[in-house]
Amino acid sequence: MYYLRRCVAASFIFALPLLMEIKTGPLLSQVTIPEDLKKFSIEDLPQISDELRDFIVEIVSKKGGHFGASLGVVELTVALHYVFNTPYDQLVWDVGHQAYGHKILTGRREIFHTNRKYNGLSGFPKRKESEYDAMGVGHSSTSISAALGMSVASQVKGEKDRQHIAVIGDGAMTAGLAFEGLNHGGVENSNMIVVLNDNCMSIDPNVGALKEYLTDISTSHTYNKVKDEVWNLLGKISKFGPNAQDIAARVENAIKHSFLEQSNYFESLNWRYFGPIDGHDVVRVAKVLEDLKDIPGPKILHILTKKGKGYEPAEAGSPTTWHAPGLFNKETGEIVKVIPTTPQPPKYQDVFGHSIIELAEKNDKIMGVTPAMPSGCSLKFMMEAMPERAFDVGIAEQHAVTFSAGLATQGMIPFCNIYSSFMQRAYDSVIHDVAIQNLHVVMCLDRGGLVGADGPTHHGAYDLAFMRCIPNLLVSSPMNEEELRNLMYTSQLEKNAGSWVIRYPRGEGVMPNWKKPFKELKVGQGRRVKNGDDIAFLTLGPIGNLTVEACKELDKKGINAAHYDMRFVKPLDENLLHEVFGKFDKVITVEDGCIQGGMGSAILEFMADNGYQAKVVRLGIPDKIIEHGSQAELYRECEYDAQAMVETALKMANKKAQSLAG
Numbered sequence: 001m002y003y004l005r006r007c008v009a010a011s012f013i014f015a016l017p018l019l020m021e022i023k024t025g026p027l028l029s030q031v032t033i034p035e036d037l038k039k040f041s042i043e044d045l046p047q048i049s050d051e052l053r054d055f056i057v058e059i060v061s062k063k064g065g066h067f068g069a070s071l072g073v074v075e076l077t078v079a080l081h082y083v084f085n086t087p088y089d090q091l092v093w094d095v096g097h098q099a100y101g102h103k104i105l106t107g108r109r110e111i112f113h114t115n116r117k118y119n120g121l122s123g124f125p126k127r128k129e130s131e132y133d134a135m136g137v138g139h140s141s142t143s144i145s146a147a148l149g150m151s152v153a154s155q156v157k158g159e160k161d162r163q164h165i166a167v168i169g170d171g172a173m174t175a176g177l178a179f180e181g182l183n184h185g186g187v188e189n190s191n192m193i194v195v196l197n198d199n200c201m202s203i204d205p206n207v208g209a210l211k212e213y214l215t216d217i218s219t220s221h222t223y224n225k226v227k228d229e230v231w232n233l234l235g236k237i238s239k240f241g242p243n244a245q246d247i248a249a250r251v252e253n254a255i256k257h258s259f260l261e262q263s264n265y266f267e268s269l270n271w272r273y274f275g276p277i278d279g280h281d282v283v284r285v286a287k288v289l290e291d292l293k294d295i296p297g298p299k300i301l302h303i304l305t306k307k308g309k310g311y312e313p314a315e316a317g318s319p320t321t322w323h324a325p326g327l328f329n330k331e332t333g334e335i336v337k338v339i340p341t342t343p344q345p346p347k348y349q350d351v352f353g354h355s356i357i358e359l360a361e362k363n364d365k366i367m368g369v370t371p372a373m374p375s376g377c378s379l380k381f382m383m384e385a386m387p388e389r390a391f392d393v394g395i396a397e398q399h400a401v402t403f404s405a406g407l408a409t410q411g412m413i414p415f416c417n418i419y420s421s422f423m424q425r426a427y428d429s430v431i432h433d434v435a436i437q438n439l440h441v442v443m444c445l446d447r448g449g450l451v452g453a454d455g456p457t458h459h460g461a462y463d464l465a466f467m468r469c470i471p472n473l474l475v476s477s478p479m480n481e482e483e484l485r486n487l488m489y490t491s492q493l494e495k496n497a498g499s500w501v502i503r504y505p506r507g508e509g510v511m512p513n514w515k516k517p518f519k520e521l522k523v524g525q526g527r528r529v530k531n532g533d534d535i536a537f538l539t540l541g542p543i544g545n546l547t548v549e550a551c552k553e554l555d556k557k558g559i560n561a562a563h564y565d566m567r568f569v570k571p572l573d574e575n576l577l578h579e580v581f582g583k584f585d586k587v588i589t590v591e592d593g594c595i596q597g598g599m600g601s602a603i604l605e606f607m608a609d610n611g612y613q614a615k616v617v618r619l620g621i622p623d624k625i626i627e628h629g630s631q632a633e634l635y636r637e638c639e640y641d642a643q644a645m646v647e648t649a650l651k652m653a654n655k656k657a658q659s660l661a662g
């Protein structure tokens, strides 16, 4: 029962099947919580690491999820929980997609097969899931600031023995937020360790000058040889008190400066820098962490690891593919692909990725910008085809938007593609650098709406609400692939120069035959999808395709519903709305976004401003945090799937009894 007490796995998890037959290695099977690890000798850690790796491979191959990143930090995870006294010592994972080993070692091994499933474990650390998850994460580069806050709080509370560890990747280290944390941490002198997990990869290959700097440190043979000798000396003399540490640190610093071309970036911000060391040598990592415990103040340990380490197909293959490969055959490494027999609709991201090249071939002002998601948003196609006109700027959403604004001041037309939830980081840039300047920047928001298994940190729930209140912005969402292409086309025309948002969801569209010639759309104009008499649906974006289904179902039940696709939430199509409220007294708005402040709210404002009286029901994401699950499960939960639309319409038309009768 100790496990249940410590794990604090929320009771909802137990609604899922608890048992799955998984072969667990003989040592790992004795580890339920980190305290169990401490019973082993340091020489056992390599075997425990191997068994943990096997366990992750076994589950992810069958259940899916993130993969390469967790394999890369297996040894680090084991060493951290072996050396530190978690959860008293606070361990903060950056992004959290690499924390599977951490979950397995902290009371969640037996339910790990529920990872990312509806009502199951979250794919990221989550405070309400376990006391070992010191911070909930999902977005990158928060770990240093969060751990710093914890360490300063400990200092204020007089908890001198408490350790605070942030584990951050070289990709996440490129973000401004990480720098802000380092900058502040360098003057706090609180007890904190940043483990910089350097694998040269973000999801795609890491980019930027910092990456080159880290490579320079990692490959300087002279520095590394001398550093190893000094490290041994430092390890020995650090036990003899503060003066000895100080002397050792100075010697080490002098060496860093004489063998590295640049001065040490981290040291210049007042952080003691150690490393780089081999992050897959678990014994070494554990010993070094043990030494660092004794050294006060802010410290960085730079470790070198490989994504996908220990699983041959992942090591040999593309780290981007193996970041989250889906299901695969554990024995052969073959990734399961369902080969459809009929042509399938493309993913919206690919419609963007291919269409921007077509547009850029005709309009040489068009440029592409992505903050670290070239594969995720498919800008990679343009980066390959036109490298001088498409940029991955690192995990730097704020910079991506302001950089785009800078391009636009010079007459370029940047398409800045950012996942909706990551755009939250760049809100000020959207207002200050794009909208107020009234610049011709097209902001494509991928993953708008509920995204599914990645859960609350990744749902693109709020964009419609937070974008539609900004003057000068046009906020649009296509209902299908063809409309996405046409909105992209329309947005780059000189006569439509302005600040655009084009928002579309994760996943596939609805049109296998999507590559139609571009057509200009009228800015701010929606369209009637279906005529009707009894009730009207007003929808925005691809969720409207579920409304098409709902209308068919309602027809069968004797309700003739009209359907309008708004296409723009700003400006609203007022002519269309006058038509709707002139004809209907029952209206249902549907959006794959938060109800508060979203499209439905905009329509209520229109009604109030124009003195219309109608019964309006708004369907969309309710005012609560929506957890993870498949998109279909979440639409159901939030009551805006086709079934919910039908039920709402029947209720409004007082036809519930008929509905229940079938």
Ligand SMILES: Cc1ncc(C[n+]2csc(CCOP(=O)(O)OP(=O)(O)O)c2C)c(N)n1
Pocket: 069, 095, 097, 098, 138, 139, 140, 168, 169, 170, 171, 172, 173, 197, 199, 201, 202, 203, 307, 371, 372, 373, 395, 422, 425
């Ligand atoms: C603010 C934000 N932007 C983008 C992402 C998408 N993302 C998830 S993991 C990742 C790469 C992280 O790279 P790194 O920090 O080096 O960790 P690694 O995957 O190498 O372990 C990115 C870009 C995110 N989670 N948060």
